[in-house]
Amino acid sequence: RPGDLRSLVAAWSAYRDCYHPEALRRAFARDLDFDLPKSKLHLVEHQLCHAASSFYTSPYEQADVLTKDQFGEVVSAAYLRGEGTRLTLRKTLPLPTSLGTLYAAVTTFLGFTHHSDEYKIMGLAPYGDPARFRDKLASLVELGRGGTYRTSPLVNNHRHLASLQKNGIAPETVELFERLFGPARLPNASLTDRDRELAAAIQELTERVIAHALEFFASGRSEQLCLAGGVFLNCSANGKLLAHGPYPRIHVQPAANDAGCALGAALYHYHHTLGRPRRTDRPFSVYLGPSFGDDRIEEALGEKRAELRWTRPEDLCAETARLLDAGEIVAWFQGAMEFGPRALGNRSILADPRVAGMKDRINACIKKRESFRPFAPSVTLERAADYFELYGRADSPYMLFAVPVRSRALPAVTHVNGTARVHTVSQEANPIYHRLLTAFGRRTGVPVLLNTSFNTSGEPIVCSPEDALKTFLRTELRYLAVGPFLVEKSSPGA
Template sequence: MRNLTMRPSKARTYYLGLCLTYHDPALAIVGPDGGILFAEAAERRLQSKRALNAPPDDLFQTPALLQAHCADADEFVIACNWQEPRPLHEHLARWAGWLSPEGILANAGRRLHAWLEPYQLYHMQAAQHHALKSRLLNLARSLRRDFPGVPVRIRAYDHHLSHAALACYGSPFETAACAVIDSYGETGSMAFFDYRDGRLRPVAKLDGPQSLGFYYMKLTELCGFDWLGGEEWKVMGLASYGRADAEVMGWLRDMMQVDGLRLKTGHAVFFDRLQRLESRRRHPEQAPESAADLAHTGQLFFAETVNRLLTNFHARGCSGHLALAGGCALNSVCNGQIPRGTPFRALYVPPAPADDGTALGAAWLAFREDHPGQSFEPGHLSPYLGSEIAAADIERFARYAGVPVRHLPGDALIGAAAELLAQGKILGWLQGKAEFGPRSLGNRSILADPRHAETGERINREVKFRERFRPYAPAILHEYGPDWFEAYQESRYMERTLRFRPEARERVPAVVHVDGTGRLQTVKQSWNPRFHALLEAFHRLSGVPVLLNTSFNVMGKPMVHSMEDAFAVFLGSGMDALVAGDHLFTKPETLP
């Protein structure tokens, strides 16, 4: 920890958490009482997927956020999600020139027993180095101009500890075993913690290049997709169309094995098996069956490996509750299997388990460091922490957009929107604060009636412009969950995939994947009253307590951030109507 000034007594201290990772940068603000005032990934404002190599403390947005949330600040604590000292191997690679453009072009450097090529690994290290080297420059300027004389303290936290803080402090658990499974941190890809009495205690960590995150990146690449663009989702969707390939599974097991809470590489055979895997490289458009079989087998190996690690972790006796974080916790197919495939009794995955979530994790670590004697009540973290579209912006579009629009306060809007959905219309839905994390949860959503299979096909074809094999999520009223899903589990953040009951599948074919599963969102009135009211109204009209819910974006773009973004999708796609606040916008052809 580095102090720039002494801490004044009884200060109104605001905690600014920064994700300084070169991908998925994010900013979080925690108030003097520990409450979350704001948390959002930079990609939303920039409308650039993953905001690669962008700073989290934007020079234009950050000053406005500080004025809105921290105007009365007596002190700031800036909490970063990476330790300042970089590991020795990175300094050596930089000294050897491997992290330079010339080194990356030449694919220079020693070939490690890792899933990725040297140029890919060294590009990541170089990009991370530059992200940390330029850290806080924008924020420092903003604070000096707008808060002159206000003390500022800067702290840096271990990357995986920042992941664990979000997962445990945001969970409903008083005690938990916390597993962080990632691509990499300061020195490795995994860390395990025991959480109790409000404190995180390290249990084990994995050093070295072995990484389930790197493995899934390689699998994404072999299946014809781009992991740099975050296309691992496509592998999960495609996997359901394939079958297990025993030969490929054997190669994967030769290459990486579980040893306690570690991953071991089969050094003697690694590169031979990697070359064999390369021979199976396929693109789903050119060889759909082969690509699907590879995706299916690769997903099976991933889940098998995670379950073995977690079973070994449970044997350490930390807790029967599991808090899971890191980029690999976005694998909803694997998450849904953990309660059945491991001894853990309960699972919590936060809404932003990947690196964007570490901004809030770091801010919480700083707050708790300053309040060591304070007790904290466990409870579910709300995902609705991002930006809110101003009423004035909605009213401006209502006046000038040139499309039919109605102002319908309260229940009138809920009823009108439910009627359109029951008529088969595709609806954009903008309400309140944006979701923190990668999934739309009823505030930045595209919604539709799930009762007709062609609805999902139409959204893929005319709205999202994405591949046909990509599934859609069912949002379901919680009280009906056990009637619709086998071994039903609450899934507040759309973080796990479960199997539909056979008798339910034919009722909502638009949200049932080819293997009979759905990545569901549990909806409760206390969590999102407005979205819950819409679901209830649709249920009364249709007899179905389920809506198709997908993120409000087109393929390759982040979820919409502004009214301008929303109207670009609305007018540039086959969407029928748009709800923003209390205004209902429709296209002329949508009207009866």
């Protein structure tokens, strides 16, 4: 058919320019000045990369593995089995079916940015009632037997591949959505009940489709489940699986989006292809990024001495806990940067979760972001179950499960639906951050902190000491704990 031919031509163009081995070798030579021998280039399919990134970082010897995102080469989802060092591909869902593209299309239709703001739709969803658009959205997804499904080709219209990649939504999809849901929202327009209700409906449908997909594993189901792909950065959906799903143990790779594919490709070749043994006796550490010594930090401080003053407290954690208890908001820069989109205690902005107005204060004065978006809590692993419903799970080390909050003492990190994206912190995983939480708990009785990423809206999370100082100086933050130093602005209003 003509439409299929156009899709093939568009797909081949993308493959030739992005995925073909010769294109990759040229990119290495152009960007890295590195001549990569053909014998050293091993291509791993996109969904296999996602699967490997989750299974090989899990503590499980065997597990069911499910991946979902917008699309890789020609596939949007994969069902696998992991055993030992091997991954066995059992089924894939080819394009145009794509749950991730459907979610991204709704994100774009509601005036947000695709490939970026899907988490905003997740945060907006609890403010709306899904009933109004439940049936209309459900008509775009056909649930099949054995955990399979198909999404409407009008939604995932890959004949308009260039428009889809640039704009997140094809022209025909806009027309369809406007017939079903009314006019598209313009970016930065005021949010309406319609917008909140559509967000609620796409979130509910996503959770339903994920639950349905797991029926594929019904026969011979494992006790363990590994998840990856951008869809599984959806903490609310992950939390529903934890609460109501058939798996007592679930692992989500912390960089579940495409960033994790680099990790997955390396692990797949090392374990699956080469058969090298795995380590399942220790948790995967997310602290894989750059770290900086005290000398580098002090040098960066020295360059800003006219605007800053700093000390080297004998007990940095105790002093920081004192400031937080006094109502201060403190930027926290320690150790190696986190791998993935979450700030997990090394590049964070911290505050007291007991103060009801703290969320609005940080949103308005520092993060400059939408008021409906929630903040996450960090809690010592030992006390996590006192404050959060973890459904028998021991921990949530990567901030990837939204679970009910048990305590009324945490209004600044409790979303409108009573949940929070909990981050549990062990002494083993992050000693200094665990000490800070413990010190705050010793002062207040609550070993929990509001934890948000150290950046402002639209900016990446800070990486270096220079990044940290630049962001610190252009916000209304007053204090920064960077390495062993406690920094304060020379002029508090600066």
